[in-house]
Amino acid sequence: MIYLNKFEYEPPEHEAEKASNSYLVSLVVIIGGLPLPIINLLATFIFFMGNRKGGYFVRWHCAQALLSQLMLFVINCCLMWWTFSIFLGSSTISNKFIAYFITVLIFNIAELIATIYTAIKIRKGIHVEWWFFGSLTNSICRR
Secondary structure (H helix, E strand, O other): OEEEEOOOOOOOHHHHHHHHHHHHHHHHHHHHHOOOOHHHHHHHHHHHHHOOOOOHHHHHHHHHHHHHHHHHHHHHHHHHHHHHHHHOOOOOOOHHHHHHHHHHHHHHHHHHHHHHHHHHHHHOOOEEEEOOHHHHHHHHOOO
């Protein structure tokens, strides 16, 4: 799921810190935005926009964090609206709902662990690429 690769250059301390912060933003915002998935996505997007003219290392990791938050936003929104429909009475709890809930929970826990691990490695200047998001980030992030 996570690949440690050598980056083209050794990022300076301030770039490693900014790149690490791009992952930590979503963790800090979880406290206030847990019930609303848009909060994490907005915070990550704002951080991305603030650093889009920074060094390539920082931009690359801000983009990877944003892409991962975008995926989580979609699956968390589906769960949130499905849960609202159950509370409003237009739907009932089914095996499909429980299976989707467990799947979303696993995705969120895996993303939380990967985010913490990545933030620690990035802070040390080690380039970390996530499976799927790494290659997608490579294709959209220019030098």
